[in-house]
Amino acid sequence: EDQVTQSPEALRLQEGESSSLNCSYTVSGLRGLFWYRQDPGKGPEFLFTLYSAGEEKEKERLKATLTKKESFLHITAPKPEDSATYLCAVLNQAGTALIFGKGTTLSVSS
Amino acid sequence: DVKVTQSSRYLVKRTGEKVFLECVQDMDHENMFWYRQDPGLGLRLIYFSYDVKMKEKGDIPEGYSVSREKKERFSLILESASTNQTSMYLCASSGQSNTEAFFGQGTRLTVV
Numbered sequence: 001e002d003q004v005t006q007s008p009e010a011l012r013l014q015e016g017e018s019s020s021l022n023c024s025y026t027v028s029g030l031r032g033l034f035w036y037r038q039d040p041g042k043g044p045e046f047l048f049t050l051y052s053a054g055e056e057k058e059k060e061r062l063k064a065t066l067t068k069k070e071s072f073l074h075i076t077a078p079k080p081e082d083s084a085t086y087l088c089a090v091l092n093q094a095g096t097a098l099i100f101g102k103g104t105t106l107s108v109s110s
Numbered sequence: 111d112v113k114v115t116q117s118s119r120y121l122v123k124r125t126g127e128k129v130f131l132e133c134v135q136d137m138d139h140e141n142m143f144w145y146r147q148d149p150g151l152g153l154r155l156i157y158f159s160y161d162v163k164m165k166e167k168g169d170i171p172e173g174y175s176v177s178r179e180k181k182e183r184f185s186l187i188l189e190s191a192s193t194n195q196t197s198m199y200l201c202a203s204s205g206q207s208n209t210e211a212f213f214g215q216g217t218r219l220t221v222v
Contacts, residue, residue, distance in 0.1 A: 032209065034210060034211075036213075041216070041218070042215055042216060043114075043200050043202075043213035043214050043215045043216045044153075044200070044213045045213070046210045046211070046212060046213075049209060049210050087152075087153070089153075096141075096158065096160065096166065097143060097155050097158050097168065098143075098153075098155075098202075098211055099155075100145075100152050100153040101152060102150070102151070102152035103152060
């Protein structure tokens with residue numbers, strides 16, 4: 001069964017305190033792994049797509065990496081405006097729809 | 111800019127009512143999706159469509175139906191709303207190769 005597990009469920013950081021979020025997945029033949037950011041009461045906002053092990057993508061303080069079984073979202077020197085829920089998703093085996101993890105809620109305090 | 115627009119941000123409906131949630135995308139995307147999001151359960155796929163007049167059941171289609179008469183528009187229908195359908199509903203679209211999906215702002219539906 002295609003499955004995505006994110007950890008931790010919640011993470012509290014001080015401003016400037018770097019950390020990583022984890023996304024592990026089980027799907028045969030990965031067709032794409034996606035990271036989204038979601039602010040309260042809003043729809044998810046696309047961040048990155050990764051397709052193959054070893055691939056990395058960066059955007060401002062965020063860097064996403066991919067191995068054969070998991071992905072990490074590294075947050076370097078976070079700011080309060082990085083507070084959000086971060087969602088990880090993979091394309092299902094049929095390649096027809098995204099399967100989401102339950103997300104990691106990040107809180108960054110100043 | 112990519113845009114997926116859902117017709118309502120907030121809706122309050124009574125049990126037993128027929129409810130229509132509308133979604134429009136302006137990216138000429140082939141694929142459109144309806145998810146619901148609940149605390150502790152994450153996003154769950156209700157229905158999706160890969161072409162006009164085509165639809166496929168997702169993981170939780172019971173109590174819902176969909177309509178896609180035009181490429182840009184995908185409607186979710188609650189035939190007889192129930193309180194357990196109180197949720198955040200999210201529409202998304204993606205291109206033919208199913209690269210990144212773009213989401214609307216969500217509709218918070220409350221059934222009383």
